[in-house]
Amino acid sequence: MARCTAPVNGHRTASARANCPACSSRGSYRSYSSYPSSSYSSYGGSSNSSSGSSSSRPRPSWSSPGSSVVYTPAEIRTLTPVRKNVEKRASKPDLRDVFLCHAWDDRKGIAKELHDLLEAKGVSVWFSEKDVLLGSNLMREIDKGLAKSRIGIVMVTPSFLKRIAGEGVADKELSALLSTDLLVPIVHDTTYEDLRDVSPLLGSRSGLDTAEDPIGNVASKLAELVAL
Numbered sequence: 001m002a003r004c005t006a007p008v009n010g011h012r013t014a015s016a017r018a019n020c021p022a023c024s025s026r027g028s029y030r031s032y033s034s035y036p037s038s039s040y041s042s043y044g045g046s047s048n049s050s051s052g053s054s055s056s057r058p059r060p061s062w063s064s065p066g067s068s069v070v071y072t073p074a075e076i077r078t079l080t081p082v083r084k085n086v087e088k089r090a091s092k093p094d095l096r097d098v099f100l101c102h103a104w105d106d107r108k109g110i111a112k113e114l115h116d117l118l119e120a121k122g123v124s125v126w127f128s129e130k131d132v133l134l135g136s137n138l139m140r141e142i143d144k145g146l147a148k149s150r151i152g153i154v155m156v157t158p159s160f161l162k163r164i165a166g167e168g169v170a171d172k173e174l175s176a177l178l179s180t181d182l183l184v185p186i187v188h189d190t191t192y193e194d195l196r197d198v199s200p201l202l203g204s205r206s207g208l209d210t211a212e213d214p215i216g217n218v219a220s221k222l223a224e225l226v227a228l
Contacts (some may be wrong), residue, residue: 082181095150099153146177189210
């Protein structure tokens with residue numbers, strides 16, 4: 001019977017094993033080292049990579065764990081000071097969640113659409129179309145609405161930019177809102193560059209943009225922002 005030469009020559013290579021008179025005849029044998037090690041590493045690696053991608057998404061402190069609303073880091077930085085003021089004003093009674101500043105021409109367009117989306121999410125909105133009665137002093141009602149709202153939203157549209165340039169009602173609302181840290185501009189059908197040309201002070205503030213986020217997503221972010 002042939003004797004194995006491993007004790008003398010070793011079987012560190014395939015050729016050494018092939019030259020062994022005892023082991024060369026066991027061609028069907030596979031050593032443990034011949035099995036691919038990749039099957040073990042891929043098992044653990046795939047699960048780690050998938051969990052890493054989901055945990056890397058930024059989430060603001062006020063967003064609930066089960067929320068599907070996605071924020072950019074810039075939006076979180078922009079909205080965080082506003083959220084802090086919302087929390088500070090939480091104890092004040094009878095406050096609306098949002099004061100919606102808009103141009104008159106947008107009252108039945110994008111401003112009304114945002115108003116309806118917010119109210120459908122349980123957000124109380126001061127909106128001139130429903131809160132200013134016929135015959136009331138418009139500026140006095142606006143002043144009261146600003147005082148009794150947690151935050152102000154400015155719907156920046158081409159019509160709004162025209163109103164600011166003409167120093168209309170929207171311009172007066174804007175001046176009051178700019179004196180606080182409760183302002184969230186929302187740009188729609190225009191750009192922040194165009195806004196800065198008309199109002200450098202408002203244009204210097206970051207906000208939300210419907211060109212980057214549909215109006216429904218904007219409403220969801222605002223609803224989370226004011227939720228207490």
